[in-house]
Every structure is written in structure tokens, then in C-alpha cells.
Amino acid sequence: MIRILVADAMSEEGLAPLLADPTIEVVQKKVSEVEGELDQFDALLVRSATKVTEQLLQKMTNLKIVGRAGVGVDNIDVDAATRYGVVVINAPNGNTISTAEHTFAMMASLVRRIPQAHISVKSREWNRSAFVGVELFGKHLGIIGFGRIGSEVAKRARAFGMHVHVYDPFLTKARAEKIGVDVCTLDELLAQADIITVHTPLTKETKGLLGPKNLAKTKKGVYLINCARGGIIDEQALIPFLENGHVAGVALDVFEQEPPGDHPLLSFDNVVVTPHLGASTVEAQVNVATQVAEEVLKFLQGKPVTSSINLPTLSKDVYEKIQAFYTLARKMGILASQYMSEPVQEIAITYSGSVADLETTFITRSLLAGFLKPRVASTVNEVNAAMIAKERGIAFSEKFSANGNDYNNTITLTVYGENKTFTMKGTHIAHYGDRIVHFNGFAIDFAPEGHLLYIQHHDKPGMIGKVGNILGAHQVNIATMQVGRQEVGGKAIMMLSLDKPLDDALVETLEQISDIDAVKKLEV
Ligand SMILES: NC(=O)c1ccc[n+]([C@@H]2O[C@H](COP(=O)([O-])OP(=O)(O)OC[C@H]3O[C@@H](n4cnc5c(N)ncnc54)[C@H](O)[C@@H]3O)[C@@H](O)[C@H]2O)c1
Numbered sequence: 001m002i003r004i005l006v007a008d009a010m011s012e013e014g015l016a017p018l019l020a021d022p023t024i025e026v027v028q029k030k031v032s033e034v035e036g037e038l039d040q041f042d043a044l045l046v047r048s049a050t051k052v053t054e055q056l057l058q059k060m061t062n063l064k065i066v067g068r069a070g071v072g073v074d075n076i077d078v079d080a081a082t083r084y085g086v087v088v089i090n091a092p093n094g095n096t097i098s099t100a101e102h103t104f105a106m107m108a109s110l111v112r113r114i115p116q117a118h119i120s121v122k123s124r125e126w127n128r129s130a131f132v133g134v135e136l137f138g139k140h141l142g143i144i145g146f147g148r149i150g151s152e153v154a155k156r157a158r159a160f161g162m163h164v165h166v167y168d169p170f171l172t173k174a175r176a177e178k179i180g181v182d183v184c185t186l187d188e189l190l191a192q193a194d195i196i197t198v199h200t201p202l203t204k205e206t207k208g209l210l211g212p213k214n215l216a217k218t219k220k221g222v223y224l225i226n227c228a229r230g231g232i233i234d235e236q237a238l239i240p241f242l243e244n245g246h247v248a249g250v251a252l253d254v255f256e257q258e259p260p261g262d263h264p265l266l267s268f269d270n271v272v273v274t275p276h277l278g279a280s281t282v283e284a285q286v287n288v289a290t291q292v293a294e295e296v297l298k299f300l301q302g303k304p305v306t307s308s309i310n311l312p313t314l315s316k317d318v319y320e321k322i323q324a325f326y327t328l329a330r331k332m333g334i335l336a337s338q339y340m341s342e343p344v345q346e347i348a349i350t351y352s353g354s355v356a357d358l359e360t361t362f363i364t365r366s367l368l369a370g371f372l373k374p375r376v377a378s379t380v381n382e383v384n385a386a387m388i389a390k391e392r393g394i395a396f397s398e399k400f401s402a403n404g405n406d407y408n409n410t411i412t413l414t415v416y417g418e419n420k421t422f423t424m425k426g427t428h429i430a431h432y433g434d435r436i437v438h439f440n441g442f443a444i445d446f447a448p449e450g451h452l453l454y455i456q457h458h459d460k461p462g463m464i465g466k467v468g469n470i471l472g473a474h475q476v477n478i479a480t481m482q483v484g485r486q487e488v489g490g491k492a493i494m495m496l497s498l499d500k501p502l503d504d505a506l507v508e509t510l511e512q513i514s515d516i517d518a519v520k521k522l523e524v
Pocket residue numbers: 071072073092095096099144145146147148149150167168169170171199200201202203205206227228229253254276277278279280
């Protein structure tokens with residue numbers, strides 16, 4: 001039974017695909033309520049409230065995926081999740097419109113002083129002259145961060161007859177022209193805007209972006225809005241600008257600390273606040289919960305996910321094309337790791353023929369994961385394989401060749417160890433399966449599956465019989481046997497597929513046979 005912990009409040013309608021699956025148990029509780037059983041969950045679904053820290057990940061030893069029903073993953077230690085091999089996904093589009101609309105609601109509230117007027121009327125006052133606002137029409141709106149939400153805000157601002165100025169260092173000219181906005185520098189935006197709204201993620205670069213220096217560059221009487229992340233506008237820095245009237249008003253949906261407690265900003269009449277409500281609409285919550293539930297379900301069924309933060313994302317179409325090579329590469333990694341039972345410095349992979357045209361990042365990661373699995377104690381998978389290889393000082397490289405070396409496709413793997421170099425070549429043949437067609441310098445043809453026994457020997461009559469007799473005497477049945485040699489009477493190999501794993505004692509017996517140079521058990 002798959003167990004999923006839903007640790008923050010989420011739409012039941014959105015979770016329906018998980019709730020309806022009889023193979024899945026969904027537990028809707030806070031982390032603190034299931035402390036004793038944290039090691040039993042396969043997936044964790046959160047919004048922004050639950051902090052997915054390294055300590056929590058350490059306790060959730062069976063965790064495979066964290067799903068964030070929303071955009072921002074700043075409450076998740078993604079680096080730690082990557083190290084532990086846990087996939088992190090989010091739902092990037094589901095709450096875009098709601099947050100853009102909330103930004104507009106905040107903007108209107110700010111310039112028309114709606115919250116203040118509301119409180120006044122509720123207090124049985126009727127003071128019309130105290131709440132004179134300003135129009136949005138004709139005003140200059142500065143948008144910092146022009147991604148999904150920023151661009152939806154721009155569309156709405158144009159409908160209100162505003163002039164839109166955008167600062168986003170990662171925005172391409174072509175996209176800006178297509179949307180028809182004035183792209184400017186940060187200084188230009190600060191100097192021109194009557195209202196500034198921020199829509200960036202919280203990063204090292206954006207933390208305190210609107211701090212004392214940049215606030216001083218804004219127009220006197222500017223309005224500021226933050227519906228993105230607390231800290232992009234420096235809360236402490238705002239105070240003197242509000243006190244001296246340089247900033248006419250601020251609307252905050254997000255705070256550096258949530259909840260903000262008894263924050264000095266809350267005492268200002270012209271500071272309008274909401275408790276992180278940007279995504280809090282029925283529609284957005286159904287959208288994000290549905291997106292994340294569907295993605296988690298796909299992932300748990302072994303299908304590709306499309307919105308991963310720490311995995312390369314694959315379309316269904318690409319996934320179907322690479323799936324066979326992904327499996328072949330995994331098996332090749334496992335075989336090579338067992339054969340090269342020594343420290344390894346470098347892994348070189350060459351994709352030849354049809355596989356060279358595919359998206360190989362996943363295939364390479366699969367091979368690395370197969371190689372590293374027997375060597376590391378922790379979970380290793382496509383998420384963390386490249387990182388673990390680097391940590392262990394194992395370099396890896398990919399090369400591509402149009403020529404499939406007599407096959408439609410081949411993956412050639414060369415492993416450079418401290419004392420020896422090992423090469424293997426595999427191919428995937430449609431309707432036939434995976435084959436290893438070159439192993440350790442010998443042309444051969446075997447399926448990389450099950451209990452394999454590799455024997456290197458001298459090419460002499462009677463060798464196969466000797467091996468067969470010993471195995472037979474110990475009730476070990478040989479399912480298949482492939483042989484390869486470099487030249488008549490020279491070095492040769494046998495690759496046997498057995499019906500059961502071999503005892504180490506029997507391996508030692510086989511090693512004693514004269515003219516046998518090496519015996520290796522290989523398990524795939
Ligand atoms: N209040 C809420 O409830 C709520 C809801 C959804 C999203 N959010 C937050 O809103 C923000 C925007 O979300 P989105 O979905 O539009 O993200 P997005 O990734 O689509 O857009 C972010 C934009 O910021 C730009 N950017 C990055 N660094 C920048 C910098 N230093 N200066 C200027 N621009 C920079 C990027 O190029 C990108 O275009 C995020 O912080 C997200 O967490 C808040």
C-alpha cells in the first residue's frame with residue numbers, strides 16, 4: 001500500500017485521483033501529528049506552511065517525492081531532497097490567475113483606501129472626504145519580475161489604461177515585444193513608476209531588492225505591492241519611507257516571517273495586508289491540488305513527471321522514446337559496477353545510432369544510478385546520481401555518434417578504474433530486448449538479466465564441459481550460455497545465465513580450474 005501524507009490543507013476535489021485509488025492511503029494530518037510514522041510515507045504533499053527541512057527528510061526514510069501544491073518551493077530544502085534522492089515537484093500554473101487578480105485587488109484597495117474606508121463605515125462613521133483616492137488610469141506601473149504572474153498583471157493593467165514598465169533581467173526581447181511592454185532597467189523603473197509590484201522568486205539577488213538604496217530612487221508618493229515573497233521588499237527599510245511620506249502606501253500579502261506577529265508595519269494606516277491569500281481561491285486550490293495529485297500519481301506509477309524542480313522534465317512522447325534505453329543503461333551501470341569492483345575515476349558514455357538523437361540526460365542518470373547503487377549506502381536514483389558521482393570524484397561524460405556500429409543503436413560504456421579500464425557495449429532491439437554485444441574486449445551477445453556468471457579462460461577444448469560438470473554437481477541449472485573469444489586458442493569468455501544465484505564457495509571452486517583466469521558473479 002502506497003502512503004501519502006498531505007500535511008497542509010488542500011482541496012478534496014483536487015486530491016480526488018489519489019483518494020479514489022484503492023492502492024493508496026492518503027493521510028491528511030500535520031507532520032507533528034504523525035511524528036511516530038514519518039518513515040512510512042512514500043509521498044508528502046504540502047503548500048507553503050509545512051517546512052520540508054533536511055531534518056524532516058532524514059526522518060522520512062521511505063519518501064520518494066514531495067509535491068508542492070503551488071509555485072514557491074522556498075519552504076522545501078530542495079538541495080537536501082536532491083541529496084536524499086527525493087523528487088520535488090510543484091504546480092506552477094494553477095494559481096497564476098488568482099495571484100494576479102489578488103495583486104489587482106490589493107492595488108485597487110491601496111489607491112482607493114478601501115480597507116480603511118470599510119473599517120470606518122463599520123465603525124458607524126460616514127467620512128467621505130477622508131478617503132479620497134487616485135485613479136489607476138494613466139498611471140505608470142512598474143512590474144519587477146515578468147514571469148507567469150507578472151505578465152498576467154500587465155494584461156490587466158493595460159485594460160485599466162496604465163503604462164506598464166517591466167524589469168526582468170531574464171526576459172528575452174522577443175517575448176517582451178510580443179507582449180508589448182516597455183522593458184527597462186531597474187533604475188529606470190524605480191524612477192518612472194507610480195506603483196511598483198514585485199513578482200520574482202525570493203533569491204539571493206531579490207532578497208531586499210527594494211531596500212533603503214532602491215527605495216530612495218523611487219518617486220515621492222509611490223505605492224508598493226508585494227504578493228510574491230516576504231523579504232523582496234525589505235520590511236524594516238520601509239518604515240522611515242512610510243514615516244516621512246515618501247511611500248504613499250504599501251500592500252503586503254506576504255511577510256518575511258509568517259505570521260508576522262506584532263510587526264511595526266501593521267501600525268501604519270496606509271499599509272494594507274492580507275494573510276498570504278494570493279492563491280486562496282476555490283479555483284486555484286482545485287487547480288494546484290489536481291496538478292500535484294496527478295503528477296504524484298504518475299510518478300508513483302513510474303511515469304515521467306512534467307513539473308519537477310530537481311529532475312530534467314520529459315514529455316510523454318520523449319519518455320516513450322527513451323524508456324527502453326533508460327532500462328538498458330541502468331542494467332549496464334549495474335553490470336559495470338559489479339565487474340569493476342575497485343575505485344573508479346571516470347565513466348564515459350557514447351550514444352551511437354538512433355539513441356544519439358534522443359534526450360540522453362535521463363539515460364545517463366539512469367546508468368550512473370545503476371553504477372552507484374552497489375557502492376553507496378544511501379538512496380541513489382536519477383535525482384541525485386549526477387550529484388553523488390561528483391561528490392565521489394567520479395567524472396562522467398557523454399559523446400554522440402551517428403554511426404550505430406552495425407546496430408540500429410548502441411550505448412558504449414567505458415569505466416576507468418584505478419588499475420584497469422572496462423568497456424561494454426549494449427543495444428536495444430525492438431521486440432527482442434536488451435543485449436550486451438561487447439563485454440570487456442570480447443564480442444558476445446547476452447541478455448543483461450538475472451543471475452549471470454562471467455568466466456574468462458583460455459580457449460581450449462573441454463572448458464565448457466568442466467564448468468558445466470561442477471555446476472551440475474551442485475544442482476545449478478544453466479539457462480543460457482554465450483561464448484566469445486578474441487582468437488582461436490587465445491583468451492575467451494563465457495557468460496552463463498543461471499536459474500539461481502551462485503554460492504561464493506562455488507565461485508572459488510571454479511577459480512581453481514586450470515586455464516580459468518577470472519570468475520565473477522553478476523546480478524542484474
Ligand atoms: N501570494 C501568493 O499566494 C503567491 C501565489 C503564487 C505565487 N507566488 C509567488 O509569486 C512569485 C512569482 O511567481 P510566478 O509563478 O510568476 O513565477 P515565474 O517563475 O513565472 O516568474 C518569476 C520571474 O521573476 C524573474 N526574476 C528572477 N530573478 C529576478 C531578479 N533578480 N530581478 C527581476 N526579475 C527576476 C524571472 O525571470 C521570472 O520571469 C513567486 O515568488 C511565487 O512564489 C505567490
